[in-house]
Every structure is written in C-alpha cells, then in structure tokens.
Amino acid sequence: MVSVLFPQYLHLVLLGFVHPMAEKRDPMSTPVVSVLVPVYNVERYLEECLESLVAQTFQDFEAIIINDGSTDGSRAIIQAFLDRDSRFRAIDKSNSGYGASMNRGLDEARGTYVSILESDDVMVPEGLQVLVDAACVTDAQVVKGDFEYYWSSPERHERAAIVESDWPEGVHNARELTQLFALPASIWSGLYLRDFLRKERIRFLETPGASYQDTSFAYKVWACAERVAFVDHVIIRYRQDNENSSVKSPEKVFCVCDEHDEVTRFLDEDPGRFEDVRGAVAYAKFLNYLWNYDRLAPEVRGEYRNRIADELHRDWVEGRIDFSCFAPWAQADFLELTKSPDDYDARRSANFQGKGAAAILSRYLRVGGPRLLGKALRERFSEGF
Known part of the structure; x- marks a missing residue:
C-alpha cells in the first residue's frame, strides 16, 4: 500500500501552527470545511461529540447538524450549541434514515471541503487542521487519516492503523491502489473536496435506518478519486460502547x-x-x-x-x-x-x-x-x- 504522509508538516500542528485559512471569518462567508453531523436519538454521547468540534484548532468551519427526527433530548443539546457558536446550524427533518440525512447535509454544505463526524464519535482537537493542511499541500480531492477504536467506560483506545508510517509519500490515483477497497469504510476520518463529490455525483443510498450506508459512499470515492493523500495521524475516536442493532x-x-x-x-x-x-x-x-x-x-x-x-x-x-x-x-x-x-x-x-x-x-x-x-x-x- 502506498500513500501520502506529512511528518515534516504535521509537526507544525503539534507546535501550535494555525493555517492561514483557519482565521475566523464572517459567519455568512464561505467556510473552508463543512462538517456534517447526522443525529438520531444519541443524547448520551452528543454533547461530547459537539464539544470536540468546538475544541478544534482549525477554526474556519461550519458544523451542519442534521437532526433526523430525534425523540430524545438530542434537539435540546443541539440548541445549546446553536446558541453559543454561530458556526453551528441545524437541519430538522422527519425521520428518514442516515442516507437521506447525509444527502441533505451535502446539499446544504457551503465549504470548500466536506468532513463527517458521527454523533457518538469524537474528533481529536487537531483533526481538521491535519486534514486541511494535507489538502492544501497536495491539492488532493480526498485526504484520508487514521482512527482509533474508543471505549469510554472503562476508557480504552486502540489504533486501527489503516495508515502506516512507512508508506512512501506521493499523491496517487485511487484506482491504482485497489487495496483501498478492502479498507474499513471509515468515511468520517477523511476530508473530501466538495466540488469533487458534486461533479462525480457521489451521494448516499437513501435506505431506512442507519446501517452500512457508508459502504457505497466509500467505494464511489475510491472509484473516482484521482488525487488521494493519506496522513499518518488519528483523526477520529470511533466509539465502541454504542454498538447495537445492525x-x-x-x-x-x-x-x-x-x-x-x-x-x-x-x-x-x-x-x-x-x-x-x-x-x-x-x-x-x-x-x-x-x-x-x-x-x-x-x-x-x-x-x-x-x-x-x-x-x-x-x-x-x-x-x-x-x-x-x-x-x-x-x-x-x-x-x-x-x-x-x-x-x-x-x-x-x-x-x-x-x-x-x-x-x-x-x-x-x-x-x-x-x-x-x-x-x-x-x-x-x-x-x-
């Protein structure tokens, strides 16, 4: 497997470097990143998830929270973040499933790039910074980072290691890296150029519920992307405490x-x-x-x-x-x-x-x-x- 790594660039993040794009702008201007957060009855984990966005070292993003007809306390938690941070906005819709929610978010997104954060997961503080920095350096259509499995009680972390530090640098055509199709879909540890998704008509399948809908999205991305970069850095803590019905x-x-x-x-x-x-x-x-x-x-x-x-x-x-x-x-x-x-x-x-x-x-x-x-x-x- 080959990929793009940026150890010589990522150290700037660890030293507190803030990319010029990260300067705060007017809320009505075009953000660099639109972060899509699909929500359905996840009040137990939602606050921790959204707090991880507030804590991002990269500031120039909008958080689009798609509330898929939640019947628990999720909407009140969403409102609290809307009241405190102008970068957050909500879409309230009747329950129609994950795929429909994500497509609605793609339609509403204004950013140059799109990122995804599941409402029971956590993004590490430098996550967006690392992805955007890599995208700027490489002009990539897709930047893919690593993730770790996360248990909160008792707390435990286990790195997935789908991106490894010994991969050589370079920007690659995904169709020449057929191993990518066998990777976990993990679409939420990546960054996607919004124009690329739009031009290739990459959208989600709108089936009921919230099971496996990341699969076809990931395969479409790998089938179409001609410029892919990888970063050897954990972006998402993928919660394992909330496994259930699928x-x-x-x-x-x-x-x-x-x-x-x-x-x-x-x-x-x-x-x-x-x-x-x-x-x-x-x-x-x-x-x-x-x-x-x-x-x-x-x-x-x-x-x-x-x-x-x-x-x-x-x-x-x-x-x-x-x-x-x-x-x-x-x-x-x-x-x-x-x-x-x-x-x-x-x-x-x-x-x-x-x-x-x-x-x-x-x-x-x-x-x-x-x-x-x-x-x-x-x-x-x-x-x-």
Missing part, C-alpha cells in the same frame, strides 16, 4: 447487500472508466459479506447466507469475479459458499485453523481443483513454505 436486527441484515447493489449500479453507469477496479471491488464485496456473516446472530445467519450465495454466484456467472484478486483461502470459501451454502458452515475455513498445511492444501484441491491448489502452492513458496 448485528441482531433482522430488518437490517440485508442493508449491506443494498449498498453493494448501489455500487454495482454506479460502476455500470460508466463501465469503461471503472473496468480496472471491478475485480478489486468484487473481492472487497466478498470480504465484506463474510465479515458481516460472522457478526450476525444465528437466527438470521441462514437467510443471509443463502441470499449472498445466490448473489455471488450471479456475479460469477456474469463475469464480475476475477479470482486473480482473491487469496487462495478466499477463493476456496467463495466456491464452497456458492456451490453449497447449506454445507458452508461446516466447511468454513475457520475449521482448518490449527491444522497442518497438508490438510489446507487438500481442501483447496477438493474445492477448486488443480488450478486453485497450484495458486496456493505458489503463494506459500513465495512467502516461504
């Missing part, structure tokens, strides 16, 4: 499938342009489906497994699957799942953990024949068998 709620199980359908629709609008990323997108989709499969409650797993097996088989028949992008274990899982979903659980690759190489290679031969076995052997020899 794992166990049956009505949300298939939202991830809807997101990938939206990605397919987007790519199919200009097939020639996106041909070089289709294999990577299909592989990332498969990994995403498996990750969600393992998270699901047992009572909903069976129906989900059957649906994704049918969908992936259709992708295979239609020529969307490029096994050259797949690791051997993933290709074996794909073949098992699509050929015999009812037996898939018993033959899940996890069953082979701790077994010897001979047992694993025998499985590859049984599932994928000599071609898959040869692929696995080549990989093992290249890594040092």
